[in-house]
Amino acid sequence: MASMGAMTDDPALTRSPSASVEDYVKAIWEVAGSGAASTKDVAERLSIAPPSVTNMFVRMQEMGLVEYERYRGASLTRRGRGEALRLIRRHRLIETFLLEHLGYTWREVHEEAERLEHAVSDGFTERLAEFLGHPDQDPHGDPIPAADGSFAPDDSFPLGEAAAGQRVRISKVGDDPSTLEYLGDHGLVPGRLLSVREVRDLDGVVTVEDEDGGSHALGEALARAVFVRGE
Amino acid sequence: MASMGAMTDDPALTRSPSASVEDYVKAIWEVAGSGAASTKDVAERLSIAPPSVTNMFVRMQEMGLVEYERYRGASLTRRGRGEALRLIRRHRLIETFLLEHLGYTWREVHEEAERLEHAVSDGFTERLAEFLGHPDQDPHGDPIPAADGSFAPDDSFPLGEAAAGQRVRISKVGDDPSTLEYLGDHGLVPGRLLSVREVRDLDGVVTVEDEDGGSHALGEALARAVFVRGE
DNA sequence: CTGAATTATTAGCCTAAACTAATTTAACGA
DNA sequence: TCGTTAAATTAGTTTAGGCTAATAATTCAG
8 A cells, every 4th residue: 555566765765874875985986086996996995805795796786876787897887976075074164173173184184074974964064064164175185076967077196297387386295194293294285385406217216305495305105195286 | 022921011901092982981970979880871872772781891990991800880990980071071072162163053062072082193292172162161061080090079059959949050951952942042051050949849930030130931841961060 | 609707686684663462460449 | 269351572684874885987198
């Protein structure tokens, strides 16, 4: 009496995604954008065994979040992409709040935001956006997707790919703790303006001068970890 | 080689409690304080079937959070009590933030805090406390346990138990939505100062006068839902 | 175009935390 | 004290989301 045949109200499609599913959606987005993410890449990013990922891909397809074909990876559907952007919006707004109002340091912020992003409602998110003055970038300089799902793609690139003479602004730095610590100690933090003095092809060392006239020579590894945007 | 016998590092004791376990701890505290909570009471408070509760009691005993005896209920251990108070501290600080800084209404606050309290770290909690100026009461007037676990017990009581002539302040109101709505519409919100005009034994109707001289007659059900503290 | 090496999948198992149905214990009134 | 009722427990099942070991598909180098 209650169910009148195979209409389109599959229970798997309706329920809002669990924290795990959200993590997968975000990982697929980060690893492959609008393309297809491989089992391996997602498994690595989430530190989860590959078979668990295969398994989840199947379930996420049933939920309508991805298009999945065996041995071919999973790509986000329109709905999946929407979920990913909503999650990234939450994450970046939360990070902004933690850094600007609660005195978090760069090191501590990520882990906390990673947990909170699964717990806040859309209502919370929009009020927090209001509280923060509707920022369109987080303190890393990464764009914050709008509430309607639109967002400006990230136009930053690794410092190693800059050209000599260019003036750039640091937008974010790789989140490996020791890298972060070194860069922090030397004042190379997001928002900082740099002039690129030399990019040496031979060994990949990039020499930059900061706003205070200080000079820094960064090896290949560091030049790959510092992301900048043209000024 | 790795495990050298039955020493005291049981894995069940170490891992930090899941959101479910936290809910149980809090429920036991709310239902029974330092006494023993019955299966039924906890089941009702959490809207969970009784057998699930029995099951959880056993596991929580293994975790060292409760003392449990079959057919006799569960009471919190020192550690369990500590967890409960930490959770309540988080909850009340979060509510304070939502109400005072994000523009939440009384109606919306509870649900959001209920989810967030499981997601925030101790570090977040203490920074939030700092941000809020280390309040020792939430906007309901309920005491906020200190970070070290000490706290002033709640000395509020239902309006129905007040005496005629007494001056009292509303500390909290029952969280049934329709009750909340009615009381809100009539300005009977936490913080409000009242003079008790009459407490009629016959039918339990309590008549009060508010700060603006308005008079309200509250029946038994409402008088039980409004908690006050002597002024 | 064939055979490693890489990647993915299947099969089977585990845990936390819920459920229902059936049974047992406790408690209380006559 | 006995029997009825209310409460609690046991037994067995379910679902989400992990895991390992074994197998299969794909890809790439020669």
